[in-house]
Amino acid sequence: MSSRSLWDNFFRQRDDRGDVTTALARVPVFKNLNRGELALVRKMIHLRQYQSGEVVFAEGQPGTGMYVTVSGRVNVVLNYRQPDEIVLAHLGAGDFFGEMSLLDESPRSALAVATEPAELAGFFRSDLFDLIEKNPRTGNKILLGLAEVLGARLRATNSELRRLSGPGGSPSGRQAGDLALRV
Amino acid sequence: MSRAPRSLLPWLKSGIVVVLAAVFLYIVSVPALFLPFIAAIVLDSALAPFVSALERRDWLHRHAVMVVFLGFAAALALFLAVVPRFAAAEAATIKTMWPESRPRLTALLQDTEAVVNRWLPEGGRLDLVSGVPDRAQAWALSAIAAAPASMPDVLMALFLVPLFTFFLMRDGPELKRAIVASVPNRYFEMALSILYKVNRQVSNYLRGLLAEAGFDTFIASSLCAAFGVPNPLLIGILVGTTAVIPLAGVVFASIAGPLIAVFSTTGDPVTTAGLTLLAIVITHTLDNVLVAPLVIGHSVDMHPIVVIVSVLVAGRLFGVLGIVLAVPVTSIVTVIAQEGYRGLKANEYFLKHT
Secondary structure (H helix, E strand, O other): OOOHHHHHHHHOOOOOHHHHHHHHHOOHHHOOOOHHHHHHHHHHOEEEEEOOOOEEEOOOOEOOEEEEEEEOOEEEEEOOOOOOOEEEEEEOOOOEEOHHHHOOOOEOOOEEEEOOOEEEEEEEHHHHHHHHHHOHHHHHHHHHHHHHHHHHHHHHHHHHHHHHHOOOOOHHHHHHHHHHHHO | OOOOOHHHHHHHHHHHHHHHHHHHHHHHHOHHHHHHHHHHHHHHHHHHHHHHHHHHOOOOHHHHHHHHHHHHHHHHHHHHHHHHHHHHHHHHHHHHHHHHHHHHHHHHHHHHHHHHHHOOOHHHOOOOOOOHHHHHHHHHHHHHHHHHHHHHHHHHHHHHHHHHHHHHHHHHHHHHHHHHHOOOHHHHHHHHHHHHHHHHHHHHHHHHHHHHHHHHHHHHHHHHHHOOOOOHHHHHHHHHHHOOOOOHHHHHHHHHHHHHHHHHOOOOHHHHHHHHHHHHHHHHHHHHHHHHHHHHOOOOOOOHHHHHHHHHHHHHHHHHHHHHHHHHHHHHHHHHHHHHHHHHHHHHHHHHHO
16 A cells, blocks of 8 residues: 555545446445435545555454445455455446445455455445434435345345255255255 | 646645644643633534434534524523523622631531541541631632633633534534545544544533533532522532532532532521532432433443543543543543454454455
8 A cells, every 4th residue: 555545535636426426326225315315425435545456355354334336346355365265256336345344343254455446435334324313314215225235135145055955056055055044 | 726736735735734733732732722622522512413403304514503503602692691690699698608607617517527536536537627717718719819810711712612613513524534534545444433433432421421510500509499508509500510520520519519508508507518418419319310321321331440540540640621531531542442453453464465
């Protein structure tokens, strides 16, 4: 990380409201918001610049919120720079990650790293709580969006487990799938 | 307007930060500025829920701030127009009645001394009578003599506190965002978490403290008036203001309150002192049962031993202001230590992999 980021973040003057609001509007968590509510969220988010190879957050770090990729690319990785490194996702403009941290402070389950210069919009638990307090209607819409995203993820996971526990799956996959479906 | 050449920008930015740092250090080093700044932080915390309530009704932040601030200014003006006049009138009765009340105070101290010393061993007996009335008179006279000298500071505070409060209410959120924005990416989430938790804990605590002071003033004044104790407003203000001092405040009020009543009563001093003490005990009991759990609750989540030690150390180092600010400052230090430790542990991973 260079020392420039301090100044760039503090004194940045940008004319990118359109880009950022467009990126936010594409995020399912914010899909229920109207234009005015999106503008409100736009005022609350934190825009951060990352250089290529810069880690956004590390695996195991306490989670504080989610990020939306405004520009550039980000990889979500397990066991970063280890022999058994697994890239879970390649994310581009309009993609989002870390949304589970809006609900609790549990440790990040994977690492996020910028693979090219990227601009990310951070929306954090403190911002969400602030919004729920001052503008409950907008806060509830975001919570509903978040619940829908997590519900979709859960359904996808169940479906994958069902597939693994089916006749074509491996024995260990079947075992895991059976266990998960019983829970 | 022409823009500064690109090569000059780093110097310009550095200059702005140096000036801001110098202004902050100047404010901290000058008590006449620092105390109004602290008072403004307390008022900002107290008024924040009203601003939030208007924002919940779709008011713009600046409009909500303006309306709440004007309401606060009107309430402050009313308070300053009414309360000091009554309090000054009550204080004047103490001065008028001092020649009469001095022998009564001496008699009360003699009775107290006799009762207490009955239970104490020979070597450790108290001597309340000799010197106490003289010391009380000297203290009161020096306080009255010092009052005109502190008037410029008081007038300055009456101007600065509302000014600082208004700008904290209006620009506080932006200021916090600017602070977080200045933090490098690696420590950004940690800084955000610290700022949010500190803000929440300190705001809740200060708001609770202010509510507690107001409640204690009202209840103690009402009870003293109902019991026929003289100078009920003065005693109420004493009980309310000392309520913000953890632990020692109640002890101080329990001693000074009955003394104020005895100074200005024409009745039996023992009964007057007893009734005043009863009013103070009832007020603090109601405070502990009703107010503290509701408005302060677990806002700072600190062990009583930690509170005692922090109050003693801060009192020793910084006097009365240290005692009042000991709990919120210790709470801030605790949050920074906890979050900083967690953040730095996570950063070990950063350091290994970046």
